[in-house]
């Protein structure tokens with residue numbers, strides 16, 4: 001393709017390090033789409049003849065089919081997807097194929113292909129996250145009134161509801177989707193026509209190719225167009241945050257499944273056994289989802305490190321942009337799908353959660369709030385009184401709602417029987433009706449609203 005001034009061939013190791021066809025064949029479809037749009041524009045502008053366009057277009061359609069059907073012979077000697085496609089086009093249509101690369105370079109070509117690929121992945125990720133959110137909303141609606149311990153520092157803090165906990169993740173994944181949307185809007189500019197770096201002297205119509213490929217507009221600066229990989233970094237940054245969210249939920253599932261917690265049960269579908277310990281049921285899928293963030297965050301760091309310090313415009317360094325992205329995108333897709341599977345599979349253990357919710361004096365804040373509301377104590381004093389009552393309960397080895405009234409009155413004589421109305425875990429969660437609170441009625445209403453939004 002560029003051999004005019006070369007007489008010798010590349011060293012074997014040169015060919016090996018230079019070739020990207022092993023991985024960039026993944027955007028074969030984007031490459032033929034981009035070339036067809038470019039050829040149509042060249043013809044519309046009178047830069048190539050209609051007859052040449054017809055030959056090129058049919059040839060590219062045939063190549064797209066060959067690739068789709070797995071019949072295409074990829075060649076490492078031809079370096080990358082762009083030259084593989086062009087070489088095949090020459091085989092099929094002959095001389096007109098040589099006119100396709102007019103007013104274009106592999107630099108704007110690869111930037112265009114890659115944007116098309118990432119854009120599609122953004123859309124697929126958005127779909128997958130939406131589907132995961134639906135599974136969480138279903139869990140939330142079914143378990144709106146299941147009481148469980150809410151933790152801070154992984155210490156019992158206050159009772160919360162299962163549904164509320166599920167909806168917390170819905171909020172996170174909704175933000176991930178909004179980040180994807182932002183990234184998509186920012187990246188949807190077409191580099192095609194920037195040519196090698198400086199634009200072209202041919203009378204091209206960049207609006208036309210941008211339109212044909214579903215971009216909002218052509219990119220405004222040819223130097224930037226061929227050297228920008230922000231769009232990949234934007235996706236990887238979003239993917240990293242999303243994978244981090246998945247990892248947190250995965251970690252909770254691992255904890256919840258343990259014999260010491262038994263908060264949830266996963267079926268055979270999402271667990272594995274041990275080859276030596278017959279009693280084991282391991283949450284491998286959750287552990288793997290928990291781990292995937294490593295390679296996804298790694299991809300972000302890898303690419304930002306490749307791009308750092310690169311002078312404008314294109315450098316071959318930038319060929320190293322693809323493998324980390326492909327790996328991260330695949331890992332994210334797998335992690336989201338596995339998480340959706342687990343969320344649909346897992347069953348919260350209502351009784352165990354209920355008992356655990358009452359452990360650790362989780363309604364102590366409710367007692368303090370009661371002292372403020374009913375006896376008019378300043379919150380700081382109420383906090384102190386409650387602390388002393390908790391100490392008594394601890395000595396007696398009982399929960400707060402089982403501590404006799406006389407014991408409480410030994411700390412604060414004005415406490416009455418009515419205090420027991422707020423000391424159960426049900427009463428505690430039912431009282432948390434402030435906007436965004438954990439009360440079952442709030443959870444039910446929010447789950448309904450999400451169901452409608454996600455329909």
Ligand code: ARG
Pocket residue numbers: 020024079080081106107110314316318319
């Ligand atoms: N395979 C190359 C890449 O992925 C395509 C662009 C090559 N451009 C060049 N000037 N050698 O980056």
